[in-house]
Amino acid sequence: MHPVLVASSDPAASAAVPVLFVTSAAWREVAGALGEAAVAFAEAQGFDATSGQSVALPDPQGRIVAILFGADAGTSRRPADPFHAGRLVQALPAGLYRLEAVPGDSRLATLAVALGSYRFSRYRDRPAKAVRFVVPDGVDGDAVSREADAVAFGRDLINTPAGDLGPADLENHARAFAARSRATIRVTIGDDLLRDNFPMIHAVGRASERPPRLVDITWGDPAHPKVTLVGKGVCFDTGGLDIKTAAGMLLMKKDMGGAAAALSAARMIVEARLPVRLRVLIPAVENAISGSAFRPGDVLRSRKGPTVEIGNTDAEGRLILADALAFADEEAPDLVIDFATLTGAARVALGPDLPPLYTDDDDLAADLLRIGAAVNDPVWRMPLWSPYDAMLDSRIADMNNVSGGAFAGSVTAALFLRRFVEKAKSWAHFDIFGWVPSSKPGRPEGGEPQAARLVAGLVEERYPPRT
Numbered sequence: 458m459h460p461v462l463v464a465s466s467d468p469a470a471s472a473a474v475p476v477l478f479v480t481s482a483a484w485r486e487v488a489g490a491l492g493e494a495a496v497a498f499a500e501a502q503g504f505d506a507t508s509g510q511s512v513a514l515p516d517p518q519g520r521i522v523a524i525l526f527g528a529d530a531g532t533s534r535r536p537a538d539p540f541h542a543g544r545l546v547q548a549l550p551a552g553l554y555r556l557e558a559v560p561g562d563s564r565l566a567t568l569a570v571a572l573g574s575y576r577f578s579r580y581r582d583r584p585a586k587a588v589r590f591v592v593p594d595g596v597d598g599d600a601v602s603r604e605a606d607a608v609a610f611g612r613d614l615i616n617t618p619a620g621d622l623g624p625a626d627l628e629n630h631a632r633a634f635a636a637r638s639r640a641t642i643r644v645t646i647g648d649d650l651l652r653d654n655f656p657m658i659h660a661v662g663r664a665s666e667r668p669p670r671l672v673d674i675t676w677g678d679p680a681h682p683k684v685t686l687v688g689k690g691v692c693f694d695t696g697g698l699d700i701k702t703a704a705g706m707l708l709m710k711k712d713m714g715g716a717a718a719a720l721s722a723a724r725m726i727v728e729a730r731l732p733v734r735l736r737v738l739i740p741a742v743e744n745a746i747s748g749s750a751f752r753p754g755d756v757l758r759s760r761k762g763p764t765v766e767i768g769n770t771d772a773e774g775r776l777i778l779a780d781a782l783a784f785a786d787e788e789a790p791d792l793v794i795d796f797a798t799l800t801g802a803a804r805v806a807l808g809p810d811l812p813p814l815y816t817d818d819d820d821l822a823a824d825l826l827r828i829g830a831a832v833n834d835p836v837w838r839m840p841l842w843s844p845y846d847a848m849l850d851s852r853i854a855d856m857n858n859v860s861g862g863a864f865a866g867s868v869t870a871a872l873f874l875r876r877f878v879e880k881a882k883s884w885a886h887f888d889i890f891g892w893v894p895s896s897k898p899g900r901p902e903g904g905e906p907q908a909a910r911l912v913a914g915l916v917e918e919r920y921p922p923r924t
């Protein structure tokens with residue numbers, strides 16, 4: 458069980474302090490049942506069940522016997538935050554609590570407190586306040602724990618700076634995951650990428666002293682439906698010779714956020730033992746600058762065959778993904794999903810918390826949007842607008858890696874990727890930000906493997922565990 462969760466069967470659970478969720482609409486009625494002294498005590502401290510408020514109620518000996526928590530009921534126009542309970546992690550003093558009268562989904566409330574208590578502690582001990590929660594009745598505490606642990610795995614990878622997480626380190630984390638999962642792993646490193654025909658992964662990664670590589674993990678029964686996850690693993694993105702500004706480079710340790718999301722989703726799928734043949738492909742590189750760097754104006758031949766003129770070395774993610782997607786596509790999988798911190802334009806369009814989803818499969822899009830809302834891992838569909846394909850034209854090669862203009866940057870990046878997926882029955886691409894810029898309930902500031910829970914949820918719905 459996750460360290461902040463306590464099974465309801467645990468003997469300690471009976472001593473848990475109830476946290477009573479109160480909406481402002483219900484406050485009068487709840488107050489009537491509480492007794493005059495408790496209500497006077499709460500109201501004297503300004504409690505009126507406004508969303509986010511909390512007040513501890515004492516017994517005559519001064520011991521806390523209950524917490525009143527202003528629940529988020531939403532309005533007819535604004536839905537409630539399903540992770541609102543995540544606020545309790547900060548709001549409550551150390552102790553063991555029980556969530557009561559949770560409006561909405563108590564599984565998401567439980568997940569929110571588990572996700573909200575995450576700390577990145579690699580470089581500094583910040584002893585977490587011991588705020589713990591009994592798993593509510595009807596909620597599968599072990600499943601919630603697995604999900605929270607898989608998210609923490611992804612967050613740790615993103616939060617680890619590039620100095621400690623180069624391509625070889627990312628490989629090692631993938632190896633550890635594969636070993637724990639009894640999955641098969643194959644890694645192609647450095648010049649072997651040329652031998653095995655991954656020219657664009659090699660070109661992007663070759664300037665770094667830390668050689669590029671392609672990690673290929675497979676798990677599950679080969680007879681089961683083939684699901685392949687691909688994650689952009691740029692351990693640091695300087696921009697290459699078309700170098701980024703200082704501000705643009707500052708957060709680029711997170712440019713392997715797609716790889717983190719793919720591994721996080723894979724961990725959820727494996728631990729739930731879903732009946733799929735899962736494959737995870739991670740092109741892991743550092744987009745560095747040295748005499749051997751690929752240049753603006755260079756033309757690369759892709760694994761699939763078409764040539765790509767380099768309009769900008771900072772559009773490196775789509776190059777390494779193109780070779781990885783083409784490789785994934787060769788076995789004609791049932792489903793290919795890629796995750797990538799691909800463009801700044803995605804954040805301009807939708808902000809940091811709502812990743813664009815691209816797919817030509819309307820049923821897949823509908824399922825992903827519905828599940829995203831249900832598990833509170835939301836995405837927003839954007840179009841693979843074919844007329845914009847022409848923006849990727851090159852004068853001397855089959856295509857350019859960037860469009861000439863400054864328009865529709867996330868769309869043209871997705872269109873670039875689409876050219877390399879042909880045989881897969883279905884393909885979806887998430888242009889994620891991979892980062893929470895300022896803490897929100899259940900989402901502490903820092904790395905975030907966006908769309909991982911969503912994708913695990915989709916795979917679980919389509920291929921439910923056989924019991």
Ligand code: BES
Binds near residue numbers: 694771772859890
């Ligand atoms: N990793 C970046 C995209 C990025 C930047 C994601 C900031 C999240 C936050 C990617 O490799 C990149 O540099 N993209 C360029 C593409 C451009 C050169 C066409 C971008 O978005 O500016």
Ligand code: MN
Binds near residue numbers: 694774
């Ligand atoms: Mn870049």
Ligand code: ZN
Binds near residue numbers: 691712798799
């Ligand atoms: Zn990048």
